[in-house]
Amino acid sequence: MLGAIIGDIVGSRFERNNIKTKEFDFLTCRCSITDDSIMSLAVAKAILDSDGDYNKLGDLAVKCMQEVGRPYPDCGYGGMFIRWMYADQPQPYNSFGNGAAMRVSACGFAASTIEEAKRLSKKVTEVSHNHPEGIKGAEATTVAIFLAKTGKNILEIRDYINDHYYPMNFTLDGIRDSYEFNGTCQGTVPQAIMSFLESTCFEDAIRNAISIGGDSDTLAAISGGIAEAYYGIPANIRKQAFRYLDERLMKILVDFENKYPPLFENQVAETLVEQECRLLFF
Template identity: 75%
Template sequence: MLGAIIGDIVGSRFEWNNIKTKDFEFLTHDCFATDDSIMSLAIAHAVLASEGNFDNLGELAVSSMQGIGRFYPGCGYGGRFYNWMFSDNPQPYNSYGNGAAMRVSACGFAADTLEEAMLLSKKVTEVTHNHPEGLKGAEATVVAIYMARTGSTILEIRDYINKHYYPMNFTLDGIRDTYEFNETCQDTVPQAIMAFLESTDFEDAIRNAISIGGDSDTLAAITGGIAEAYYGVPDDMRKNALDYLDERLMKILIEFENKYHPQLE
């Protein structure tokens, strides 16, 4: 859960100022929590509110994303999602934007089975991103987190994603020079997963994601959720990252981690 938030915060200063290298200062005073962190915590809030009965998780996701998001209206939401967030009658809008995948990490940490991980992903995603590619991107992210959390190896995760979601037949070095800003799931999620697959530890995974450029905060948020599930988050990095969250957001994170224990390095 915190891994996605750290990825978002570290990537925040590079979204419109891409850096095509892994050599950069990690958490600085220029970093901030964007809509990726806000919505990740909103989904965590919805999962908590369900109290383990996920039948109405979709409705809770709508309530949490609108209720929490409205406290942070200037955090970088896309135009259609912003309108949805303030709508009195919010309806899905057939999106396949990468916002579907950046917010779902809580589902991967809360699920008890792979099938439940897929179900939770669908319930919290289809309320906005009901396009097949949006649903696919979110599910691939949640599945990778669940597998990483429950003992699968990097090779096993790679093979499963390659078989069921996206071809993993590229390298970060091979795409770095030509990869450009893209807000679709299909051109963000595979790259974010590869950033994890090529990593050696949590920080390295985040650096990988940011080093290819593109939608840096969202890429790193997706990568960060998976990397936390596999490696855990270093304690000093965890403490530094918490400084970027206000009391409202911190409370959600702590409550979620108390129920669904975080991965510690």
């Protein structure tokens, strides 16, 4: 889940100041967390608080998003969502905004089956973003994370997304010049997933997402969550990212990672070596 937060942090300074290159300083003093990180952690807390009883996950998602999110009113919430977050009895508002997809990474890491991944995603999404495209964007993101963490290769992940969610028939180079800011799931999630599919490592996935412009923090958050599940996060980047979280948010992250241990980059390398050995000797 930290991968989504890192993507958000790195992309934060480019959301309204797009660049069309992968060459930029990665984590700087101009970066910050935004609503993407805060809502990702809120969903993580809801999953933890459910303690395996996912029948109550929807209610807990509402509770946690309001409790975790309200202390940060200026972090970049959309107009409709901020009204939802401060409402006494918040109701879904038929949204297909990309906020549905940027907050669900914890679902992919917590799920034990692909069916459960889809169920968790729907539970935490439909409480606000109940439009079919909002449900779809969140599910595609969650499923991509689940497939990545369970050992599927990039081609297998691409084929699953292509067959069940969005056509993956474009390249980043092909859209970079014309791609513009888009706040919808259908205009963000495929591009974010492709940023991962064309990547060579965790950091490269985030650089890919930012390099096409658009809603940079959300693109990078979605891509970063998938990239973490596939590659792991380099230790130096993890350490730098912690500086952007206050004590309250850090506790949620630590609690979540204690229950769902993260994959570190060296573990990925060891796994790949083991796979290669099996191919060679068995």
